[in-house]
Amino acid sequence: xxxxxxxxxxxxxxxxxxxxxxxxxxxxxxxxxxxxxxxxxxxxxxxxxxxxxxxxxxxxxxxxxxxxxxxxxxxxxxxxxxxxxxxxxxxxxxxxxxxxxxxxxxxxxxxxxxxxxxxxxxxxxxxxxxxxxxxxxxxxxxxxxxxxxxxxxxxxxxxxxxxxxxxxxxxxxxxxxxxxxxxxxxxxxxxxxxxxxxxxxxxxxxxxxxxxxxxxxxxxxxxx
Numbered sequence: 001x002x003x004x005x006x007x008x009x010x011x012x013x014x015x016x017x018x019x020x021x022x023x024x025x026x027x028x029x030x031x032x033x034x035x036x037x038x039x040x041x042x043x044x045x046x047x048x049x050x051x052x053x054x055x056x057x058x059x060x061x062x063x064x065x066x067x068x069x070x071x072x073x074x075x076x077x078x079x080x081x082x083x084x085x086x087x088x089x090x091x092x093x094x095x096x097x098x099x100x101x102x103x104x105x106x107x108x109x110x111x112x113x114x115x116x117x118x119x120x121x122x123x124x125x126x127x128x129x130x131x132x133x134x135x136x137x138x139x140x141x142x143x144x145x146x147x148x149x150x151x152x153x154x155x156x157x158x159x160x161x162x163x164x165x166x167x168x169x170x171x172x173x174x175x176x177x178x179x180x181x182x183x184x185x186x187x188x189x190x191x192x193x194x195x196x197x198x199x200x201x202x203x204x205x206x207x208x209x210x211x212x213x214x215x216x217x218x219x220x221x222x223x224x
Contacts, residue, residue: 026070033069038062041083049088054098058086073111077119081106091130094138101126132166133157165193174198177207 042059049056065080072078082105088098108119136154156169160178168177178194192207 030068030070033073034064037064037069045085049098052088052097054088054090056086056088060085076111078109078111079107081109087126087128089128089131091134094134094141096131096134096138100128100131127159129157129159132159136168 041062045060046056061084063082064078065082067079069078082103085099085102085104087101089100090097102123102125105122106118106120110117133154133156136157140153153170154168155172158167160167163178164180166179166181168179169175170177175197176195177192180191180193182189182191195202195207
């Protein structure tokens with residue numbers, strides 16, 4: 001009887017040992033897969049920045065939520081991915097290189113390399129005031145055909161988070177314009193809410209003409 005019990009106990013120990021070994025292998029494969037995909041995405045981000053002549057000082061962070069990636073690969077989709085990218089902006093006058101910092105959240109992304117499709121995508125970008133200023137100045141310079149015009153016309157832009165508008169100063173404060181940017185069908189629309197010159201409010205036709213002139217440069221930077 002003792003020999004039968006010891007044999008049964010040994011069999012259970014072997015089975016448990018095999019299960020533990022399999023679990024360890026699965027965990028190692030899961031962590032390895034997460035590291036590999038995250039490393040690939042980080043490398044692609046850094047290579048894209050280097051192609052623009054930008055030295056990246058901070059790597060992006062990539063995470064995949066609590067669902068197993070191995071299971072997702074077998075099912076053909078990744079249930080969740082979150083990526084935070086640092087700012088690579090380099091601004092020299094109206095010349096803009098790199099991209100602002102952003103946060104990207106993706107759900108149910110297919111693993112088809114030829115045609116990856118996300119079931120849900122949400123992205124947010126932190127845009128500094130100097131980026132906005134350079135974008136506006138570039139838009140005006142291109143329409144005027146002179147690089148100096150944009151720098152003289154628009155001299156300051158401040159994001160007013162409380163009112164959700166951009167406060168624009170022209171010619172050092174001789175004129176002021178408040179713009180409300182909104183996203184519509186993947187494009188950036190800009191609506192003028194207030195405009196004044198020498199402290200006097202401008203008519204609606206004037207504000208519409210000014211915002212229309214600024215629209216192209218702003219849209220090119222955010223959408224193009």
